[in-house]
Amino acid sequence: MTAARVHNASSNRAKPALERKDVFKSVLDSPFRISWPSIPMSVQTTTLDLILEMLGNVAEYRSIRKRAHKGPDVSNKKRKIGEDASAVVGDSSQTDAPPPLENDNDRPAILNHISFGINQVSKRLDAQIRLVRKVTSSSSVGVISIHPVLIDHFPHQIAAYNAGKPEQPLKMIYLPAGAEARLAVAMGVRRIAVLALDVDAPGLDKFEKVMNAVYPITAPWLIAALSPAPRQLIPTHVKQMRTTAPKDMKLAKLMRAQGKAAARKMRKEKAEQGKKEKEEVEKKKNKTALVSCVSAYTVRSSDPGTRCAGKTAVEDYLVSKEFERVRIRLDAEQLSDTSSDVLDDAYEDQVASRHLSFLSLGPTSSTPASARKTRSFASPDALLDYVTRNWRRDWVTVDLTTREAIEMFALRPFVLVLSIDAPLLDRFNRFCARFAACAGTRQLVLRLPRRYTQVSLEDFVREDDYVRFGSDAMQDLVNIRVSNSFREVAALHAHLDEVNPLDPGHLRPNWDTYFMKLASLASQRSNCMKRRVGAVIVRENRVVATGYNGTPRGLTNCNEGGCARCNSNSDAQSECVCLHAEENALLEAGRERVGAGSVLYCNTCPCLTCTIKIIQTGVKAVVYNLSYKVDEASARLFAEAGVELRRFQPVKRT
Template identity: 55%
Template sequence: MDLSGAGTATPIAARRVKSQVGKVTCMAMAARVHNQASNRAKPHDALERRDVFKTVLDSPLRVPWPSIPMSIQNQAFALARDFLEPVVKFKSEQRGKKRPIHDTNDNSSNKKRKLDKSGTGAAVNNPASDTSSDRPPLLDHMVIGINEVTRRVESQIQSMRRAVAVPAAVEASPVLAPLSLILVCRADIDPQILIDHFPHELATINSAKPAHLVKMIYLPAGAEAELAKLLKLRRVSVVAFDVDAPGLEKFHEVMQAVDVVTAPWLTAPFDASHPVPVQHQLISTHVKQTRTTAPKDMKLAKLIRAEGKIAAKKIKQGKAKARKEKQTVSTYRTAGSRCAGKSAVEDYLIAKDFQRVSIRPDIEQLSDTSSDVLSNFDDAYEDQVAAKHLSFLSMGPSPIVSTKKPQHFASAAQLLDHVTREWRRDWVTSDLTTREALEMFTLRPFVLVLSVDAPLLERFHRFNTSNSHPVSLEAFVREDDLRVFGDGPRESTSSLNALRDLVNIHISNSFQSLSALHGYLDDLNLLDPGHVRPPWDAYFMTLASLASRRSNCMKRRVGAVLVRENRILATGQVLSWIPSRDLINMHFRYNGTPRGLTNCNEGGCIRCNTNAYPGDAEYSECLCLHAEENALLEAGRERVGLGSVLYCNTCPCLTCTIKIIQTGVKTVVYNLSYKVDEASARLFAEAGVELRRFQPIKTV
């Protein structure tokens, strides 16, 4: 066999072959026999190449074709011709009967003929030609054609699986008789890929049911044309016979001489009839020769390859340097405290299944002019994201896994519209750097704003350590002041100071490692929904603290809120009940002198204003009402009822403790400690009143 020039083709020839229908598979066949040039040994203009053969290991999971001697092939072909003689005679009679009717079309021998249900060829215009009384029984037990035989084999495999999974009584359609022998004109089939599946399918059948083996014999070259001529068909590539085919015992000797196609990894560990473990089989190593090309001058080729590696390394180093410089420039251009750890916090949230989003004002123009720029947005964002300052995120639990690449939006309004429609998902961004943009987002109940900062000197060292162009401390401080305070006497809307009142959580990142920062963030529990929607304890304690702001006592600011079933009963001020609408009209109350007397901070209480102690001449009884007393007096015992909760920003004193117990309050929640906490706790415990200290959600 002459292989010279077999692996070469001019571009014109390649285009010609590719344009012809039916030749594309021929090109694929050339790839399967490993006749193409190696991808690693690419041709070079300065080097002449030669054909070489390279020994490689084939896949051990590939099922090879059985090795059949030529004598067995010829013997099987001779038996097949004798075996098909009744079918050949029947076809000749059928053809003679219809010849007078279609005498004008006798010369059209190249037209396709359809296969009847039995798998044999029949004229298109004569569907009832096989209904003669002398029809040979063999026609009902044979299948002709690659597609028909493949369907029959797959049906047999499916019936084996169905027999295991579904009871026989439930089966809707009867199972055809299993095949026993398949004759393949392997040498005449081009491309070979059309029949490569037969060894694997037969291995599946033979490995699962060794009691019903299917043998496969391929015939010598020229068998396809001769069988087609005998059966009056255009092509006969594959012929199969089932176990009930009459006279199949003629092939018994030939079938015994052919190896069974099996696969060791498909063999069942136990046989149903003989429950004995099957011995493990050693899979032989398949070695094949790959035809490729190699340079004639290997020394010159190695030299050129080494030079190419050096050039590629220089290009890679240049790209890394340009990327690092780009990151330095981007750091100066973006708003926010540099090197505070914003990118680390953002990556932490992304690891918690948050999706990164970004704002690119020029994305609409770029989408019309340059798709390449849009494709590079993800890389550019990775370079710039470390320089942003503020982030927002939704706090609802989400099962959706975030992807690594960010989604881009042309404006903050578009981003707000998107996250509002997809509010059940978790998002994070560092592109909201103006007060106008942040105010739009903070109106939403699912938005939380984080601020990440670090000591100035620490950030300066981080910047110079991570960048190839160090800056002086003076330049770093000057640029940092510009970011924090703005560029004018009045704060700009994008300065950090102008945004601090919109921040929900302040993070001070003075940690020396990512693990320490992550531990701190875990302790903050950023995923707690209480950060955006406070729980009842935090809500009522905030009202109690707000009420204390109205206190006129010179010694201590104390506020209290009386609650039942999460509804406010009183805060120590005048309260009116409207039964018809079940509403409460409340006014905040606090500690101070009673109604009608001079306020404590105006001199109404001598004891509070003189800071006297027992035994002093100025010492007298305090005239101030405590916040807890005020709330209980305004509510009254009837409205306190069962299950009421008293929230106060300071632990009640002994006097208030007695009155709280008397009015029937069941739970007391306080924030700040007092000097008689232990005595009050003993009384509350004895009376069965729950006393607990408020645990606020960490925000710093």
């Protein structure tokens, strides 16, 4: 077998001559690397001429068959990767050649004994290596360590085959420059990088003199592995490798640094984008699954809650945010004439819809606008069971009107209770306006229950007092409180955008909110007469220590007269014996437990004395809630020491 090597492989680092210069680098020559054989130019030229003579009219034959073949031309690049290598050994025909026609007597015999193309020749060599080395499977060629430069692996494959000591060893001859184009023309293909001939190819006897001048490629370390001969040391050599380098090395380093900076910036932007996408996914996971708009509470069937606060407007707002309405069907007793004396919102929607249709002379609808596309349930238990099984979807209801129902739903971590209220006189005026609008359309309603009659301001106030101050008041169960004193619905919606009921922080506090609440809770233990201050030191989102301000252990509490300065009007700090909350927490933790990356949460901005101690203990960030008289001075010290100081931004709930 013979192979052709071409000299047109250019380096990926090739640059214009004006930009780069030739340099020599000392490299360690691997003893396992098998170099290309040294072939005289006369042998190369003679071999090329003999191959061209052997190919003869192959190009003409292939051209005729391509014109006669009507199917698509399948190139080497589209060859099936998983092709069995054993099939390659038995069939040396090329897949890019057109299939032979019936009664094809003009097919050149050489086509049955020739292979060309890097992939095809490599597969045949691999298959032949496996055949001659079945008994020496423990020995292998380290091709993986060789740089995959197109055809640089062929010497290793041929040496691996020859190491098996076959009857006829493989020989390789690389051809002179320009051989690739001439062989491609002779074969009628676009290009040929490697060409292999079988030992029984017709006309191969003409290569006898050429073959005798070429020695087979061998590898001493492979032969030693296959024979019982004693092992010997294979020496290594240091050689000078010729390469290129930038002429202006300083400019090249600058450009390389700029490229690295641009790459880092791109990676950072991608990371931030991925973080934002992840946060969006987390928000979607933790988003509120059900919002109960509590503005009208019905503690008993005859005692309704506050009316005309705007819960329908809030419900419509949430529906515009892709929430789905859910309803609880009322029993017959709740729809009786004696259940209430105040107009309820469900009936308002029905009457308003009919009134609008009457005024516009359009067709009336039997279904209120707010009730369309609404799921209904027979009881709060049925609704809770359904939304629990479908908690990833967003639901909104205004029908949880008892404390028992609200408490049952509030146990779920995905339920948010929103209270919508308005000034009493505003709600009464809205009620009167709606009653007047509905009274003019009574003739459109088949039956107007007695509870839809006008009520006095005194009755309206009595019902409001019962809801607010009765034994079953529910304000303690509310997550968000909205005061609807707005004159327009658009203004209410704008306020809801600021409150953002969809923020997961309303149900599950973030770390800042969580630790600030702990600091505020710690401040409740304060005994200082001046102010309540609490502090929490956190490391990797774990509480290290807490502290609050007051007199030291063993002394009388400040609020019991233990600190004369705090119990008088004196401003002398030196007379104060109270420990500050930050000091207390730092003393409790100690420098070793504070460590690197700790964060201090304090409900009040630290004073100058505490600022110095915080910096000294190695705290990296300080989060505070309330301002203090020396905020600017403390901020300057923190900035100089590299400690982050930021003010806590609580989630808006009103």
